[in-house]
Amino acid sequence: MNRIVIGSNSNDTNDLIKDELVMRIDKDTNVLIEDSPVKKIVFDVEDASVNILIIRNKNEAVMYDVNVNKGNVSFNNISYDSNNVTINVNLNQERSNILLNNSVVTNKEVAYDINVNHNAMETNSNVCNNGVTKKDGTIKFNVSSYAPKGSKDCNINQDSKIITLNKTNNNEIKPILLIDEFETEAKHAAFIGNFKASELFYLQSRGLTNKQAKNLLINGMLIGNLDVCFNEKETLKKRLNEEWR
Amino acid sequence: MLEIKDLTVKVENKEVLNKFNLTINDGEVHVIMGPNGVGKSTLTKVIMNDPNYEVISGDIIYNKESILPLTTDERARKGIFLAMQNPLEIDGVTNADFLRTAVSSKDGKNVNLYSFIKKIDKAKDSLKMPDEMVHRSINKGFSGGEKKKNEILQMLMLEPSFIMLDEIDSGVDVDALKVVGDNINDYKKEHPSSSYLIITHYTHLLKYVKPDFVHVLKEGKIVKTGSYDLAREIENNGFNFEKVVIEANDGSEVSE
Numbered sequence: 101m102n103r104i105v106i107g108s109n110s111n112d113t114n115d116l117i118k119d120e121l122v123m124r125i126d127k128d129t130n131v132l133i134e135d136s137p138v139k140k141i142v143f144d145v146e147d148a149s150v151n152i153l154i155i156r157n158k159n160e161a162v163m164y165d166v167n168v169n170k171g172n173v174s175f176n177n178i179s180y181d182s183n184n185v186t187i188n189v190n191l192n193q194e195r196s197n198i199l200l201n202n203s204v205v206t207n208k209e210v211a212y213d214i215n216v217n218h219n220a221m222e223t224n225s226n227v228c229n230n231g232v233t234k235k236d237g238t239i240k241f242n243v244s245s246y247a248p249k250g251s252k253d254c255n256i257n258q259d260s261k262i263i264t265l266n267k268t269n270n271n272e273i274k275p276i277l278l279i280d281e282f283e284t285e286a287k288h289a290a291f292i293g294n295f296k297a298s299e300l301f302y303l304q305s306r307g308l309t310n311k312q313a314k315n316l317l318i319n320g321m322l323i324g325n326l327d328v329c330f331n332e333k334e335t336l337k338k339r340l341n342e343e344w345r
Numbered sequence: 346m347l348e349i350k351d352l353t354v355k356v357e358n359k360e361v362l363n364k365f366n367l368t369i370n371d372g373e374v375h376v377i378m379g380p381n382g383v384g385k386s387t388l389t390k391v392i393m394n395d396p397n398y399e400v401i402s403g404d405i406i407y408n409k410e411s412i413l414p415l416t417t418d419e420r421a422r423k424g425i426f427l428a429m430q431n432p433l434e435i436d437g438v439t440n441a442d443f444l445r446t447a448v449s450s451k452d453g454k455n456v457n458l459y460s461f462i463k464k465i466d467k468a469k470d471s472l473k474m475p476d477e478m479v480h481r482s483i484n485k486g487f488s489g490g491e492k493k494k495n496e497i498l499q500m501l502m503l504e505p506s507f508i509m510l511d512e513i514d515s516g517v518d519v520d521a522l523k524v525v526g527d528n529i530n531d532y533k534k535e536h537p538s539s540s541y542l543i544i545t546h547y548t549h550l551l552k553y554v555k556p557d558f559v560h561v562l563k564e565g566k567i568v569k570t571g572s573y574d575l576a577r578e579i580e581n582n583g584f585n586f587e588k589v590v591i592e593a594n595d596g597s598e599v600s601e
Contacts, residue, residue, distance in 0.1 A: 297396060297397075299433060299435055301393075301395055301396065301417060302432070302433045302435070303435075303443070303447075304416070304417040304418040304421065305417050305418075305421055305426075305427055305429075306426075306443070306444075306447040306499060306503060307421035307422045307450045307451045307503065308418055308446055308450050309418050309450065310416075310418070312446055312450060313418075316438050316443060317437075317438065319437075319438070319442070320435065320436065320437030320438035320439075320442075320482070321436075321437050322437075323437070324436070324437025324438055324439065324442075324482065325436065325437045
């Protein structure tokens with residue numbers, strides 16, 4: 101398994117790469133990108149399994165292009181108070197799959213535009229957006245999945261959830277499914293609101309205080325659902341606890 | 346000891362418990378049976394302070410203290426535990442994280458990781474649960490029986506003193522039911538002063554966990570109290586109450 105690390109505790113790479121970074125990956129690889137100032141990152145995946153973890157803290161707007169030419173990509177993004185993000189996914193060949201986990205905590209307005217193009221048959225996409233808004237935070241998740249005629253036997257899923265911890269916000273989820281092929285399956289779910297009373301009751305009935313229960317639910321929603329290893333999750337949980345309060 | 350005095354409860358403007366009275370002494374096992382919709386689960390939810398239920402009058406006293414002013418978590422930390430009929434699935438939160446936080450909260454200090462792992466391993470083995478279930482999201486993708494075992498796992502970890510088991514036997518196969526029953530009995534032996542309120546429709550669990558009292562609940566009130574024999578009568582004859590009264594007259598106590 102190859103490993104690529106960009107930005108994490110390394111100012112050298114941040115100084116060298118500013119505008120656009122293109123990664124051509126044809127072997128199974130883990131990629132970690134942390135607080136990178138690069139404005140556009142392109143991942144060209146050729147018949148490989150790739151796990152990407154992007155950690156963003158108060159970063160500028162960024163665009164990611166993920167082009168999959170056969171293979172499995174697990175794209176995990178966690179953002180604290182960062183600017184707008186655009187993610188374009190192209191599933192170009194049969195058996196190209198993407199799992200996209202996007203976790204956002206913000207106290208300002210931020211938009212996530214995610215476009216998934218199923219350019220070949222037998223391609224799968226699963227987009228899971230989880231957001232928490234606090235103070236003046238507003239999140240807009242705009243997710244478009246496109247399956248043109250001929251893209252048979254695709255599975256398309258969108259799940260978006262925003263928990264509002266602030267009173268004033270204009271949170272929005274726009275799940276758009278543009279399906280031009282009968283023999284493909286597409287679905288979506290969207291939720292904006294507070295924690296479910298039944299979940300809080302269940303956790304509190306085991307002795308957790310209201311605050312502990314909410315912390316656990318936020319950790320679970322933003323970190324627990326990421327497709328990263330146990331140690332990485334523990335590190336992210338510690339960081340989340342520092343950042344979101 | 347738990348005492349429920351003249352408790353009247355409403356949900357969505359409908360009265361579900363009406364001047365309900367029940368006393369459960371330390372070490373006792375009480376069973377409540379009754380047709381669907383008579384308020385059996387309501388009773389357990391009210392004791393646990395489910396916000397959907399409104400107490401109109403009466404009191405619930407636990408160890409000589411009214412628990413009505415207490416929040417759900419405060420009641421849980423007093424040692425009250427509810428194994429739910431339909432345990433919730435919570436995505437992203439692992440059993441291990443949840444239980445570590447719960448045990449720390451109950452003990453009032455951070456739990457020692459080594460002792461926690463030792464304890465949860467013992468409980469998991471005793472319930473014949475696979476290793477990975479501890480690290481999976483709470484009840485996510487669990488079968489009906491696994492969810493019920495997970496409730497008992499939480500009970501073993503939190504070591505409560507008053508335990509409510511709401512239809513813990515539903516959706517559980519015979520082998521799993523024996524495991525659940527054996528674990529409750531073992532816990533009872535280790536904690537002789539622990540008391541139990543079991544809600545059930547059948548005698549399946551009661552073959553393993555012998556009750557001291559069986560109550561029949563109808564229209565928000567206990568209409569009859571007896572022994573294990575009453576549960577068997579009900580299983581044979583259903584809740585055709587008049588028939589039960591006639592056939593139970595030989596041994597069981599009949600209350601108005």
